[in-house]
Amino acid sequence: MKIVIIGGIAAGMSAAAKARRVNKDAEIIVFEMGEIISFGACGLPYFVGDFFSNPNYMIARKVQKMQEEGVDVRTLHQVLSINAQKKSLQVKNIQTDEVFREDYDKLMVATGANVIKPPFKNIHLNNIFTLSKMNDGLELKEKAMSEEVTDVTIIGGGFIGIEVVEAMKKLGKHVRLIQRGSRVFNRIFDERITELMHEELLEHGVELVLNEGVKSFEGKGAVQEVVTDKGSYQTDLVVIATGFKPNTDFLEGSGLEMLSNGAIVVDKKAQTSLKDIYAAGDCATVPHMVTHEDVYIPLATGANKLGRIAGENMAGGEAEYPGSLGSACVKVMDYEAAVTGLNEEQAEAKGIACESVFVKDKNQAGYYPNQHDIYIKLVYEKETKVIIGGETLGKNGAALRIDVIAMAIKAKMTTGELGMMDFCYAPPISKTWDALNVAGNVAK
Numbered sequence: 070m071k072i073v074i075i076g077g078i079a080a081g082m083s084a085a086a087k088a089r090r091v092n093k094d095a096e097i098i099v100f101e102m103g104e105i106i107s108f109g110a111c112g113l114p115y116f117v118g119d120f121f122s123n124p125n126y127m128i129a130r131k132v133q134k135m136q137e138e139g140v141d142v143r144t145l146h147q148v149l150s151i152n153a154q155k156k157s158l159q160v161k162n163i164q165t166d167e168v169f170r171e172d173y174d175k176l177m178v179a180t181g182a183n184v185i186k187p188p189f190k191n192i193h194l195n196n197i198f199t200l201s202k203m204n205d206g207l208e209l210k211e212k213a214m215s216e217e218v219t220d221v222t223i224i225g226g227g228f229i230g231i232e233v234v235e236a237m238k239k240l241g242k243h244v245r246l247i248q249r250g251s252r253v254f255n256r257i258f259d260e261r262i263t264e265l266m267h268e269e270l271l272e273h274g275v276e277l278v279l280n281e282g283v284k285s286f287e288g289k290g291a292v293q294e295v296v297t298d299k300g301s302y303q304t305d306l307v308v309i310a311t312g313f314k315p316n317t318d319f320l321e322g323s324g325l326e327m328l329s330n331g332a333i334v335v336d337k338k339a340q341t342s343l344k345d346i347y348a349a350g351d352c353a354t355v356p357h358m359v360t361h362e363d364v365y366i367p368l369a370t371g372a373n374k375l376g377r378i379a380g381e382n383m384a385g386g387e388a389e390y391p392g393s394l395g396s397a398c399v400k401v402m403d404y405e406a407a408v409t410g411l412n413e414e415q416a417e418a419k420g421i422a423c424e425s426v427f428v429k430d431k432n433q434a435g436y437y438p439n440q441h442d443i444y445i446k447l448v449y450e451k452e453t454k455v456i457i458g459g460e461t462l463g464k465n466g467a468a469l470r471i472d473v474i475a476m477a478i479k480a481k482m483t484t485g486e487l488g489m490m491d492f493c494y495a496p497p498i499s500k501t502w503d504a505l506n507v508a509g510n511v512a513k
């Protein structure tokens with residue numbers, strides 16, 4: 070049995086490690102076009118912001134360790150194409166330029182995603198960055214830490230853009246965030262939550278530029294000005310964080326079923342539309358737990374889990390992924406926020422009649438220091454009151470409360486059941502009726 074995996078980061082290495090554990094005899098080859106494997110890009114904003122200084126902390130597994138465990142990891146090897154009929158690949162050794170054929174019994178595509186670079190004029194100027202690979206982080210940090218960079222512009226108010234805002238504030242820069250829509254996390258978080266995020270960003274001195282679309286950059290050699298459809302801003306450095314696209318162009322003509330954005334469609338077993346070919350991670354879809362649709366949610370959480378399932382199944386198993394809820398969290402300066410499941414717009418688009426409640430409560434007892442506000446939103450089916458989504462915002466434990474809501478969705482709990490759920494209590498940690506109980510009871 071020969072298992073070949075394309076891509077050696079989250080999904081690919083989770084698959085390789087699991088396949089190795091399940092099947093001791095299989096030959097397992099991982100082709101990775103970069104120099105490193107098992108790299109946690111999620112740490113990049115915090116590395117750039119100098120919350121830690123050793124970039125190797127972002128590498129979970131070393132090539133040598135995997136070789137010792139019997140996984141044949143070949144870095145600097147790019148897969149150029151696949152032939153599903155012949156069960157073979159064209160592979161290029163990047164160091165020698167040699168192109169060779171490799172056969173497989175089971176194949177996994179785990180090639181991740183590429184950053185979307187909108188067609189801004191003069192995007193080639195120096196000091197304009199994106200953040201996705203290790204080298205992006207190393208180069209951005211070196212430049213951002215230099216004293217001549219005092220003004221930083223971040224384009225895109227999503228997860229990565231907001232994390233880079235915190236990083237640049239930590240480095241003492243003047244930070245400007247340009248967002249094309251009227252609010253950060255457009256259509257991801259409720260307006261009442263994004264309004265609180267805006268206040269938090271402004272309070273920390275972030276220049277928030279909403280409802281403006283970037284058109285071009287100006288400068289001699291390095292960027293000096295960002296031009297939008299409404300004005301222009303002098304700046305020393307730009308970070309573009311406008312989203313990701315599945316890295317599947319090289320699979321054109323392979324016959325694999327894909328969404329319109331190029332995400333490979335997989336089922337709960339991580340199996341693609343072609344026999345013996347699996348996929349997972351940022352290059353593929355995940356089945357949604359509530360709608361059961363194939364959706365694109367490029368997160369490390371799903372990449373690791375579906376990757377592991379692909380590994381088990383390629384090695385002979387029959388594992389199934391229960392589905393994704395798109396659970397995600399983010400720090401917005403001193404706030405933490407999280408989201409899971411469906412919001413009203415998404416539910417209604419699927420024909421699910423729903424209602425929601427939004428409560429403001431406290432995270433813990435008032436007489437213990439550091440009590441904070443906590444905001445919880447619950448979305449639930451109108452008729453049954455079964456919970457289908459939620460959002461949280463606050464400090465000290467607000468984000469992790471989303472995991473309770475995620476569990477409630479999986480268990481098909483009603484708002485009433487959440488209201489009476491036996492949660493823990495001690496004054497420094499929560500309240501006798503936790504904010505989640507309160508949200509459930511208000512929704513009744």
Ligand SMILES: Cc1cc2nc3c(=O)[nH]c(=O)nc-3n(C[C@H](O)[C@H](O)[C@H](O)COP(=O)(O)OP(=O)(O)OC[C@H]3O[C@@H](n4cnc5c(N)ncnc54)[C@H](O)[C@@H]3O)c2cc1C
Nearest residue numbers: 076078079080102111147148180181350351367368369370
């Ligand atoms: C700055 C940043 C912050 C993030 N923060 C979070 C977070 O807080 N929480 C979260 O859940 N997610 C986060 N993510 C997303 C998370 O990093 C990704 O979901 C995850 O890395 C996806 O893993 P993957 O294995 O699918 O793809 P990738 O990590 O993109 O790995 C794919 C690998 O495949 C290789 N490859 C591509 N094509 C070929 C080819 N043809 N031949 C050989 N090799 C190839 C690439 O070189 C790459 O190394 C963040 C991402 C970024 C960029």
